[in-house]
Amino acid sequence: MNKILIKNATRELLTNLLPLLQQGILMKVTAGSSVRDFLISNLCLDEEYIDRRIQSILLNGRPVDDPSGAKIKDGVTIALSSSMPGLVGATLRRCSPVASLRSTLTYKESSNIKSNCQATVRLKLFNLIMSEIGPFMLKQGVMVEAKRIQEILNKLNSLFDKDRNEVFLNNETIEPVELLKVLSQDDGLCIIQIETITEL
Amino acid sequence: MEKILRINMSADGGPEIREEPLGEYAGLGGRGLTSAIVSKEVPPLCHPLGPENKFVIAPGILSGTLAAMSGRISVGCKSPLTGGIKEANAGGQPAQVLARLGYAAIVLEGKPKGDDIYKIVINKDGVQIIPDNSLKMLPNYDLIEKMKAEYGDKIACISIGPAGEMKMCAASVACTDMELRPTRHAGRGGVGAVMGSKGVKVIVLDDTGMPMREPKDPEKFKEANRTFVKGLQQHAVTGQALPAYGTNVLTNIINEVGGYPTYNFKEGQFKGASKISGETEAELEKQRGGVPTHGCHRGCVIRCSGIYHDKDGNYLTKQPEYETVWAHGGNCGIDDMDAIAKMDFLDDNYGLDTIEMGATIAVAMEAGLIEFGDAEGAIRLIEEVGKGTYLGRILGNGAEFTGRAFGLERIPVVKGQALPAYDPRAVHGIGVTYATSPMGADHTAGYAVAQNVLKVGGDVDPLKPDGQIELSRNLQIATAAIDSTGMCLFIAFAILDQPETFQALMDMLSAFTGKEMTADEFMELGKNILTMERDFNKRAGFTSKHDRLPMFFKTEPLPPHNITFQVKDEDLDKVFNW
Numbered sequence: 146m147n148k149i150l151i152k153n154a155t156r157e158l159l160t161n162l163l164p165l166l167q168q169g170i171l172m173k174v175t176a177g178s179s180v181r182d183f184l185i186s187n188l189c190l191d192e193e194y195i196d197r198r199i200q201s202i203l204l205n206g207r208p209v210d211d212p213s214g215a216k217i218k219d220g221v222t223i224a225l226s227s228s229m230p231g232l233v234g235a236t237l238r239r240c241s242p243v244a245s246l247r248s249t250l251t252y253k254e255s256s257n258i259k260s261n262c263q264a265t266v267r268l269k270l271f272n273l274i275m276s277e278i279g280p281f282m283l284k285q286g287v288m289v290e291a292k293r294i295q296e297i298l299n300k301l302n303s304l305f306d307k308d309r310n311e312v313f314l315n316n317e318t319i320e321p322v323e324l325l326k327v328l329s330q331d332d333g334l335c336i337i338q339i340e341t342i343t344e345l
Numbered sequence: 346m347e348k349i350l351r352i353n354m355s356a357d358g359g360p361e362i363r364e365e366p367l368g369e370y371a372g373l374g375g376r377g378l379t380s381a382i383v384s385k386e387v388p389p390l391c392h393p394l395g396p397e398n399k400f401v402i403a404p405g406i407l408s409g410t411l412a413a414m415s416g417r418i419s420v421g422c423k424s425p426l427t428g429g430i431k432e433a434n435a436g437g438q439p440a441q442v443l444a445r446l447g448y449a450a451i452v453l454e455g456k457p458k459g460d461d462i463y464k465i466v467i468n469k470d471g472v473q474i475i476p477d478n479s480l481k482m483l484p485n486y487d488l489i490e491k492m493k494a495e496y497g498d499k500i501a502c503i504s505i506g507p508a509g510e511m512k513m514c515a516a517s518v519a520c521t522d523m524e525l526r527p528t529r530h531a532g533r534g535g536v537g538a539v540m541g542s543k544g545v546k547v548i549v550l551d552d553t554g555m556p557m558r559e560p561k562d563p564e565k566f567k568e569a570n571r572t573f574v575k576g577l578q579q580h581a582v583t584g585q586a587l588p589a590y591g592t593n594v595l596t597n598i599i600n601e602v603g604g605y606p607t608y609n610f611k612e613g614q615f616k617g618a619s620k621i622s623g624e625t626e627a628e629l630e631k632q633r634g635g636v637p638t639h640g641c642h643r644g645c646v647i648r649c650s651g652i653y654h655d656k657d658g659n660y661l662t663k664q665p666e667y668e669t670v671w672a673h674g675g676n677c678g679i680d681d682m683d684a685i686a687k688m689d690f691l692d693d694n695y696g697l698d699t700i701e702m703g704a705t706i707a708v709a710m711e712a713g714l715i716e717f718g719d720a721e722g723a724i725r726l727i728e729e730v731g732k733g734t735y736l737g738r739i740l741g742n743g744a745e746f747t748g749r750a751f752g753l754e755r756i757p758v759v760k761g762q763a764l765p766a767y768d769p770r771a772v773h774g775i776g777v778t779y780a781t782s783p784m785g786a787d788h789t790a791g792y793a794v795a796q797n798v799l800k801v802g803g804d805v806d807p808l809k810p811d812g813q814i815e816l817s818r819n820l821q822i823a824t825a826a827i828d829s830t831g832m833c834l835f836i837a838f839a840i841l842d843q844p845e846t847f848q849a850l851m852d853m854l855s856a857f858t859g860k861e862m863t864a865d866e867f868m869e870l871g872k873n874i875l876t877m878e879r880d881f882n883k884r885a886g887f888t889s890k891h892d893r894l895p896m897f898f899k900t901e902p903l904p905p906h907n908i909t910f911q912v913k914d915e916d917l918d919k920v921f922n923w
Contacts, residue, residue, distance in 0.1 A: 160628065167597055168619045200581070206603045206614075206905060224601045228581045230649075230838055231667075232791055232820065233767045233775055234595055237602060243820075245812040246774020249908050250602060271597040272586055272624060 147291065147335040149324065152311040154339045159280055161301055162339065165294070166270040166279045169222065170287040171334060176219055177260030180204065180212040183223070188268075188278065199274060200228035200238045207252035208237045210244065214254055219264035227273040286338035294337055295328035346374070346409065346449040346558065352465065352474060354543050355396055355455025360463065360474045367449055372858070374406035376432040377829035377874050378450055379421025383430055384877040389884035393425035393535075394512055394542040396456035402443070402503065402548075403451075405831015409444025409558040411567070412853055413574045415831040416440045416642030418503075418520060423885070424534035426514040426701070426743055427760040427785040430881040432828065433536045436641035436650075437520030437529035438501035440831055443467075445552040457544035462510070466496070468551040480546045482507045484694040484731070485519045485527035488547060496549050498525055504547040506696025509537030511733050513741035514761075515701040516541065519693065522641050522650075528663040529641050532698035533787065534762060535743070561859030569852035573836075574646050576846030582838035587649035588638045592667040593623030595766075600675070603905045604771030606764070607675045608717050609707035610757045613768050613903045617680025621670050626682060627651070634658045647835050653686045662690035665699075668788070671766035672703020677710055678717035685720075688727055695731040697741070702727060704744040704763030712751035755897050760785035760887070769894060770903040770910050777817035777912055781892045781920040783878035789834055791820035813912060818920050819868075825878075826871035830854065872923060879921055889918050 151158070174187055180202060184190045190199075195212070202209040203224040209215045217223075228238055236247045244251065270279055298305050298321070305321055312319050314327060328335070349370070353361040367373075373381055379401040391397035400422045407415040418440035424431035443451070446467055457463070461476040480488060485506045492502055501521050508516035516537025519527035560566035577583040586594050596618055599605045603613035619625060627637040633654040640648040641663075651664030665673075665686055673679060673688040692699045706723050709715065715722035729737035739750045744763040748756035757764040762785030769776025778791035827834055832850070840847040847864075854862040882891075898910040 164619060164625060164628075167622060167624055198581070201598060203598070203601050206601055208602065222601075224598070226598045227586055228838070229595055229598055230582050230587055230592060230835060231595055231767075232778075232788070233599060233604065233772050234582075235838070236772055236774060237598060243774065243816055246777075246816055247602075247772045248813070249773055249911065250604075250771055250906065269597075269601065271601075271622075272590055272594050273581070275624060276589075 146333065147327070147331060148315050149294070149335060149337045150313040150340070151337070152313070152340045154310060154341045156341060158301065158305060158310070159283060159339055159341055162283055162297060163275055163279045164297060165287065165289050166275050166282065168293065169267040169269040170282070170289050172266050172268055172288065174217060174264050174266050176217060176262050176264035177258050178217055180209060180215045180217065180223065183217055183266070184212065190278070198227055198277070199225050201226040202239065204252050207250055208239070208247060209252045210240050215252055216254060216258045217264055217266060218258055222267040222269065224269040224271060225274045226271040283337070283339045284341070286336050288334050288336050291328045291331035291333060291335045294335065295325055298328070299325060346404070346444050346447060348447060349450045349452060350448050350467070350472060351452045351454060353455045354453060354457045354545070360457070362472050362474060370449070373829065374408070374449065375403055375417065375419040375829040375831050376421070376434065376825060377870060378403040379419045379432050380430060380874050380877050382450065382452060383421045383423065384881045387423050389423070389881050390886070391423060393423045393428070393539060398423045398539060398542070400453040400539045400543050401450055403449060404440035404444040406829060407853065407857060408440040408831035410560060410857060411557060411644070412570055413577070413644050413646045414833045414836055416644060417828070417831050417833055418443070418531070419828060420518050420531040420536045422536055422539040424536070425512070425538045426535040427762050429760060429785070429885055429887055430783055430878045431534035431536060432784065433518070433531035433533045434828060435518070435520045435529045435531040436645070436833065437522050438642050439503050439520045439550055441642060441644065442501040442550040442552040444558060445555040446550060447555070451548065453540070453543040453545055456542060461544065462546045463544055464546055465548045467548065469554040477546070482510060485696055486694050489521060489525060489527050492547060492549050493525055496551065499551055499553050500525070501550045502527065502547055503550070504696070505537045505540050506694060507731055507733065508696045508741055509541035510546070511738065511741065512538040512541050513730070513738070514538060514743045514746065515698050515705065515741050517696050517698045519696055522663065523643060526663070528693055530693065530698065532700065534785065537696050560857040562856040566853055566856035569849045569856055573846060573849035573853060576839045576843045576849060577646050577836065580839040580842060583647045583835060587647050587835060590623035590627045591637065591649050591651055591664050593626050593665070593670050595667045596622040596670060597624065599767060602771060603903065604768045605671065605675055606757070606766065606768045608678055609676060609711045609755065610764070610768060613771055614905055615675035615678070615680070618675060620680040621674045621682050621685060623667070626664065626670070629682060630654065630664065637664065639664070645833070647833065649835060655683065661686050662693065665689040668766050669699040669703065672700050673706070673723065676703055676707045677723055679720045679723060681720045684724060687724055691724065691727045691731065695727070697727070697730065700765050701743050701763050702730070704757060705740050705747045708744045708748045708753060708756060709740060709751070711755065712748070712753055714751070755895070757895060758786060759894060760891055762786050768903055770898055770908050771906065773910060773912050774813045774816060776894055776898070776910050777813050777917060777920065778821060780894050780917050781817065782821060783875065783882050789824065791817050791824055814916050814919050818923070821875060822868050822871035824871070825874040826867050829870060829874065875921065892917050
C-alpha cells in the first residue's frame with residue numbers, strides 16, 4: 146500500500162482534503178468492540194464530546210441509540226454527525242424524543258458477532274464533526290482509495306504544487322504532478338498524511 | 346397591525362380599496378389569519394383561479410417587532426394544485442415591513458375584468474393600485490430592478506414571475522431579501538397562480554417613517570427576546586450547524602440513512618451526494634467569494650441562508666437549500682452543484698416552487714423525456730416553463746399533471762402536491778405527516794419538534810415503535826401555532842432541547858399582547874387552525890382517501906434497507922382525533 150506524506154500544507158489545503166472524510170476512510174479495528182469503545186480508543190474522543198457533540202451515530206445507515214451496546218463487525222460503515230435540523234434530522238438523534246418516527250430504521254444489535262479478530266470499518270464524518278476531528282485525523286494519516294485522493298488533489302491546482310509543498314511517496318520525495326500519475330494507476334488503497342505549516 | 350386591507354379586483358371602474366378593522370380575526374396572525382379568512386370567506390367548491398377565491402397575505406403576530414426570527418409571512422388561498430386550503434410561507438423582508446405599515450393582512454378578492462396587470466404600492470401615505478402593463482411577463486429579478494429604479498432601495502416586494510401570470514400550479518410568490526433580491530418564496534401549492542388570477546404582479550411595500558411595533562410590556566419583551574436569542578445562539582443546530590452549512594447540511598446524513606429520495610423515489614441513496622452536500626456547498630461558496638452564512642431577513646440570528654457565486658465569482662443565486670438541492674439534484678440524478686444553483690436561480694426568476702419543479706423534472710425523466718442525470722436537459726425544461734411553451738405549460742403545472750400527461754403510475758404526490766426530500770419508507774413518521782397534512786405532502790407541516798417540552802398527549806417513549814400517530818398530531822399542532830407567530834420554524838430546534846428558550850417565546854408573546862400565553866393555549870391555537878383547515882377541505886370534498894401516500898410507497902421496498910411504508914390506513918385516520 147502506498148503511503149503519501151504532504152508537508153508544509155496550508156490550512157486551505159487541509160480544508161480541501163476534508164471531503165475525503167465525508168465520503169469515508171477505512172480503519173482497522175477490533176471486531177466485537179462497542180461503538181463507544183471505538184470512538185474512545187480509535188478516535189481518541191472523550192466521553193463529553195461523544196455525548197454532547199456527536200448527536201447522531203449511524204451504523205450501516207441505521208441510527209444507534211445505545212453506542213455502548215452496538216458492536217462493530219467487519220465491513221460496517223459508521224457515520225458521525227452533530228445534531229441536525231429538520232424533523233427528520235431530529236429523529237436521527239440518539240434517544241431523540243421523536244425517535245419513534247424512525248422506529249423501523251433504528252439499529253438493533255444481533256448476537257452473532259465474532260470478537261477479538263480484526264475488522265475493517267469505513268468511518269464517515271459529517272458537518273461539525275468533520276471540521277472538528279477531521280484535521281487531526283488527516284494529520285495522523287488516513288487510509289482511503291487512491292483514486293479518491295487523486296480526484297481531490299487534481300482539483301486543487303495552485304494549492305498543491307511543488308513550490309508550496311514537500312511531497313513524499315513511501316518516504317521518497319516526489320513531484321506533485323508525478324504523484325497524481327501514480328495515483329491514477331492505483332486501484333487500491335493508500336494512506337495519506339498531512340503536516341501543516343501551522344499548528345491546528 | 347390593527348387593520349385588514351381588502352382590494353376588490355372585480356369592482357366596476359377598477360380595483361376598489363377598503364380598510365377594515367380586524368373584528369373577529371383579532372389576535373390572529375400568519376397562518377392562523379390566512380386560514381381563518383380562507384376557511385370563513387372562500388366557498389370551498391369554488392375554482393381556485395375564479396373570483397370567489399381570495400388571496401391572503403399575513404405577517405405573523407410578532408412580525409414588525411424587535412423579536413428575533415419574526416420575519417415569516419404567510420400566503421393563503423384555495424390551492425390550484427391541491428384543491429384544498431393552502432398556507433405557504435416565506436422569509437425575506439415583507440413580513441416586517443407590512444406589519445410596520447399596520448396591516449395584519451392584505452386580501453385580494455374578485456378578478457379583474459380586463460387583462461391589465463397591476464402593481465400595489467403601500468407606504469405611510471396610503472395605498473395605491475396602478476395598472477402597469479410594462480410589467481407583463483417580466484421575470485422576478487428584472488421586475489424588482491424596475492421597482493427599485495422607480496421606488497428606491499428601501500422597499501420590500503411581494504411578486505410573481507411569468508409562471509404566476511400563466512397561472513401554473515407550481516407558481517410561487519416571491520419575497521425580496523435584505524439585498525432586495527426576489528429569493529425567498531412562498532413556494533408550495535401554486536399560490537403564485539392565484540395572485541396571477543387576481544391580476545396583481547407586485548406589491549411594493551415601504552415602511553419609511555413608520556415606527557417599530559411596540560409591545561404592551563416593553564421591558565418584559567426585551568428580556569424575553571434576549572433569552573430567546575441566547576438560546577438560539579448557544580444551540581448546536583441554530584448556533585452552529587445551520588449558520589455554517591445551511592439547511593443542506595442534511596444531505597449527507599439523510600443519504601446515509603437511506604432516506605434520500607433518488608431517481609424519482611426509486612432508491613434511498615445517491616452516489617453523488619457528497620458532491621452536493623452542505624459541507625461541499627459551503628466550501629465552494631467560500632472559495633468563490635460567496636457567503637455561506639447569511640440571514641434572509643433583518644433580525645435573523647440563525648443565518649442559515651447564503652449567497653452562491655458562479656465559477657467566475659459573480660452572483661448566481663442565493664444559497665440553494667436542502668430541498669432545492671435534493672429536488673434538482675439527487676432526485677434527478679444530478680450531482681453538479683453549479684447546474685443545481687442555475688436551476689434555483691431560474692425557479693426564483695420565473696417564480697416556481699423548487700420542490701415541485703424538481704419533482705416534476707424527475708417524473709419527466711422517468712417518463713423518458715430526458716435521462717436521469719442530464720443537467721443541461723433539466724435546465725432546458727425549466728426554461729420551457731418560463732417561456733410557456735406547450736411542454737412548459739405541462740411541466741409548470743407540477744408533478745401530478747406531468748405524470749398524468751405522460752401516463753406514469755409512480756407519481757410522488759399527496760393531494761396533488763409533490764413529496765419533499767425525505768422518503769417516508771425510511772422514516773415512517775414523516776410519511777404520516779405527508780399523508781395527513783391538510784396542505785398536501787409538506788415537510789414543514791410537522792416540523793415544530795417540541796414534544797418533550799409541550800408534553801401534549803402525554804409522554805411518548807422515544808424508543809418504542811408506536812406513538813407515530815400521536816407524534817405527528819402534536820408536531821402538526823405545534824407547527825400550525827408557530828406558523829402564526831411569524832417565527833421561523835428553525836427556532837424549533839432550540840425549543841426541543843432548551844425549555845427556557847420555549848418559555849422565552851411564550852414570554853415574548855405574552856409581553857407583546859399583554860395577555861399571558863401558556864403552552865396549553867399555544868397548542869390550542871394550533872388545534873384551532875388545523876380544525877379550520879380540515880373543515881375547509883372536508884367541505885371541498887376531501888375524505889380520508891385523500892390522507893394517503895401513493896400506493897407504490899406500500900409496495901416498492903426502498904433500497905438500501907428495503908423497507909416499505911407500513912403505517913396502517915386506520916391509524917392515519919386517527920391523526921386528527923382530538
